[in-house]
Amino acid sequence: MTNASSSDAMVRADNVHKSFGSLEVLKGVDLVVRPGEVCCVLGPSGSGKSTFLRCINHLEKVNAGRIFVDGDLMGYRERGGKLHELGEKDVAKQRREIGMVFQRFNLFPHMTVLQNVMEAPCRVKRESKAEVRDRAAGLLERVGLGAKMDNYPGQLSGGQQQRVAIARALAMRPKLMLFDEPTSALDPELVGEVLDVMKGLASDGMTMIVVTHEIGFAREVGDNLIFMDGGVVVEQGPPRDVIGNPQHERTRAFLSKVL
Amino acid sequence: MSDESTSVRARPEAIKAVPVRHPARWVGLGVIAILVAMFVHLLVTNDRFRWSFIFLEYQDGKRGVMFTEPVLEGLRGTILLTISSMAIGILLGIVIAIMRLSENKILSSVAFVYTWFFRAVPRLVLAVLFGNLNILWERIGFGLPFGTQIGQLFGLDNFDGQFYSIKASDLLAGFVAGMLALGLSEAAYMAEIVRAGIQSIDEGQSEAAVALGMSRGQVLRRVVLPQAMRVIVPPTGNEIIAMVKDTSLVAFVPVTFELWFQLQQVSARTFVVLPVIVAALIWYLILCTVLMVAQFFVERHFSKGYGAAAKAKQRLRDIQVEQGGRITGEAP
Ligand SMILES: Nc1ncnc2c1ncn2[C@@H]1O[C@H](COP(=O)(O)OP(=O)(O)OP(=O)(O)O)[C@@H](O)[C@H]1O
Ligand SMILES: [Mg+2]
Numbered sequence: 001m002t003n004a005s006s007s008d009a010m011v012r013a014d015n016v017h018k019s020f021g022s023l024e025v026l027k028g029v030d031l032v033v034r035p036g037e038v039c040c041v042l043g044p045s046g047s048g049k050s051t052f053l054r055c056i057n058h059l060e061k062v063n064a065g066r067i068f069v070d071g072d073l074m075g076y077r078e079r080g081g082k083l084h085e086l087g088e089k090d091v092a093k094q095r096r097e098i099g100m101v102f103q104r105f106n107l108f109p110h111m112t113v114l115q116n117v118m119e120a121p122c123r124v125k126r127e128s129k130a131e132v133r134d135r136a137a138g139l140l141e142r143v144g145l146g147a148k149m150d151n152y153p154g155q156l157s158g159g160q161q162q163r164v165a166i167a168r169a170l171a172m173r174p175k176l177m178l179f180d181e182p183t184s185a186l187d188p189e190l191v192g193e194v195l196d197v198m199k200g201l202a203s204d205g206m207t208m209i210v211v212t213h214e215i216g217f218a219r220e221v222g223d224n225l226i227f228m229d230g231g232v233v234v235e236q237g238p239p240r241d242v243i244g245n246p247q248h249e250r251t252r253a254f255l256s257k258v259l
Numbered sequence: 260m261s262d263e264s265t266s267v268r269a270r271p272e273a274i275k276a277v278p279v280r281h282p283a284r285w286v287g288l289g290v291i292a293i294l295v296a297m298f299v300h301l302l303v304t305n306d307r308f309r310w311s312f313i314f315l316e317y318q319d320g321k322r323g324v325m326f327t328e329p330v331l332e333g334l335r336g337t338i339l340l341t342i343s344s345m346a347i348g349i350l351l352g353i354v355i356a357i358m359r360l361s362e363n364k365i366l367s368s369v370a371f372v373y374t375w376f377f378r379a380v381p382r383l384v385l386a387v388l389f390g391n392l393n394i395l396w397e398r399i400g401f402g403l404p405f406g407t408q409i410g411q412l413f414g415l416d417n418f419d420g421q422f423y424s425i426k427a428s429d430l431l432a433g434f435v436a437g438m439l440a441l442g443l444s445e446a447a448y449m450a451e452i453v454r455a456g457i458q459s460i461d462e463g464q465s466e467a468a469v470a471l472g473m474s475r476g477q478v479l480r481r482v483v484l485p486q487a488m489r490v491i492v493p494p495t496g497n498e499i500i501a502m503v504k505d506t507s508l509v510a511f512v513p514v515t516f517e518l519w520f521q522l523q524q525v526s527a528r529t530f531v532v533l534p535v536i537v538a539a540l541i542w543y544l545i546l547c548t549v550l551m552v553a554q555f556f557v558e559r560h561f562s563k564g565y566g567a568a569a570k571a572k573q574r575l576r577d578i579q580v581e582q583g584g585r586i587t588g589e590a591p
Contacts, residue, residue, distance in 0.1 A: 095469065
C-alpha cells in the first residue's frame with residue numbers, strides 16, 4: 001500500500017533531505033498522502049515539520065529527494081535523466097494548486113477581508129471579478145464571516161483572521177491544503193472555531209496535511225498520523241494506534257508531554 | 260444574593276479633586292507671550308522690512324517683489340525642478356532599492372556603489388560638476404556603445420554608431436544639468452528610504468503571497484510596496500521639502516530659472532537686501548505648507564487598515580449591528 005505509485009497519490013515525498021548551511025533539518029523524509037486523506041504531522045519543536053511543509057509547495061528547495069504533488073514533480077522538470085529547475089512562472093503555477101495556512105495568519109493588512117480573498121483569483125488566475133466576488137462571499141459565509149467582509153484584518157480576532165486565511169487559500173480552489181500549526185497562535189477559546197472549519201473541509205473531501213499539536217483533532221479527523229523527530233519520520237499509522245499505542249520511545253516521551 | 264448586593268450597591272460620588280498646579284508652565288507661557296509680542300511689534304513698527312516693497316510695489320508702477328514676473332518665473336522653475344528631480348529620485352530610488360535587496364550580488368553591489376557615491380558628494384559640488392560635464396563630450400546621444408572604436412576597426416572614419424544625438428552643451432546646460440544633479444543625488448537617499456520600508460514588512464507577507472501563486476512583481480506591487488508606503492511616505496515628505504530648498508543650489512550650474520536666483524537679481528538691481536530675503540522666505544514657507552498638507556492626505560490614504568481611527572469607526576459599526584439598526588443619536 002505504501003508503494004502507491006505517484007500517479008494515484010496526491011502527495012508523495014521520496015527521501016527528502018534539506019539543510020540550512022551545515023544544519024541538516026530533514027534527513028530523508030518519506031510520505032504518501034492519498035486524495036481526500038487528512039494527514040496530521042506531530043513532533044517536537046525544531047523537528048523540521050514546518051520545513052517539510054514548506055518544501056511541499058517549494059517555498060524551500062530540497063537538497064535531495066523528490067516531492068510529487070498530484071503526479072507533478074515540484075520545482076523541477078525531469079528530462080533525459082537530468083533535472084532542470086523550473087522558472088518562476090512554472091513554480092507559481094504549481095503553487096496555485098496548493099493552499100497554505102500559516103501559524104501567524106499572514107493576512108494582507110492593507111486590504112479588506114473580501115479583498116484578501118479575491119486578490120489571488122483575480123490577479124493570479126485573472127478570473128472575472130464578479131464571479132470571484134460571489135465565490136469569495138460564499139467562502140466567507142462558509143467560514144462564518146459573511147458579516148465581516150468589509151473589515152480590515154486588524155479589526156478581527158485571531159480566530160476570525162485564521163478563518164479568513166483559510167477562505168483566502170480556498171478561493172484558489174486548491175487540490176491540497178497545507179496547515180502549519182493553524183491554531184497555536186490562538187487563545188484557547190478561539191481554537192475550536194478554526195478546527196470546526198477544518199473539520200468541515202475534511203468531511204468535504206479536501207486533501208490536507210496538518211501540522212498540529214491538537215491531539216484531539218488528529219484522533220478525530222486524521223486518516224494518518226506521522227510523528228517526526230530530528231528530521232525523520234519516527235512513526236506513522238492511523239492516529240488511534242499511534243496515539244493510543246506508540247511503538248517508539250521518542251513518540252511515547254513526546255505524547256506523555258502533550259497529552 | 261451576591262449579584263443583587265453588587266447591583267444594589269450605591270455608586271460612589273464622582274471624584275472632585277484639586278488638580279496639580281503647574282506654576283512653571285505659566286511662567287513659560289508668560290515668557291513666550293512677551294517674546295511673541297516683541298516679534299510682532301518688530302514686524303509692524305520697523306519700516307526697514309518695507310512690506311509694501313514686498314507685497315505692493317517695489318518700483319513705481321511695478322508689483323511687489325514677490326509677484327513680479329521674473330520672480331514668478333523663478334517660482335515656476337523651482338516647482339518644476341522640484342517635481343522633476345523628485346520624480347527621477349523616487350523612480351530611480353525604487354529601482355536601486357530593489358537592486359540592493361536582490362539576491363544577485365552584482366546588482367546589489369552596483370546599487371551599493373551608487374548610494375555610496377551620491378550620498379558622499381555634496382549636492383552643491385554635484386550641481387557644479389553637472390554644469391561642467393559638457394566639457395567631456397561634444398555630442399550626447401543614443402547609439403552603439405564604443406561606436407567610434409567599432410567604426411575604426413572596420414576602417415570607417417566617419418562612423419560613430421549614433422542614431423540620435425544633440426550637442427552636449429545644449430543638453431547639459433542649465434535646467435537639465437540641475438535636474439540630473441538633484442535627481443540622481445535624491446535617488447540615493449530615496450533608495451535607502453524605500454529599502455528601509457521594504458525591509459520593515461514581515462516576511463510572512465511575501466511568503467503568503469508567493470504561496471498563493473503570485474509572481475515576484477505582483478508580490479512587490481500588490482503586497483509589499485503598499486504596506487511599505489506607510490514607512491516610506493513620511494521621510495519622503497521630508498525629502499520633497501528639502502528638495503524645494505535645495506533647488507536654490509542650481510544657481511551654481513548655473514540655472515537662472517529659479518526663485519532664489521531671481522530674487523537675488525532684484526536685490527542686485529535695487530540694492531535692497533532684507534525685504535528680498537523675507538520675500539523668498541515667505542515663498543518657501545508657502546510651498547512647504549502646501550506640501551505638508553498634501554503629505555497629510557497621502558499618509559492617511561496609505562494607513563488604510565491600521566490605526567486607532569479605523570478601529571474606532573469599526574467599533575461604532577459593530578455596536579450598530581448589535582443593536583439591530585442605526586444609532587439615531589439619543590442615548591439608549
Ligand atoms: N531559514 C532557515 N535558516 C536556517 N535555519 C532554519 C531555517 N528555517 C528553519 N531552520 C532550522 O531548522 C530546524 C527545523 O525548523 P522547523 O521550523 O522546520 O521546525 P518545526 O518542527 O516546525 O518546529 P516548531 O514546532 O517550533 O514550529 C530548526 O532548528 C530551525 O532553527
Ligand atoms: Mg513550525
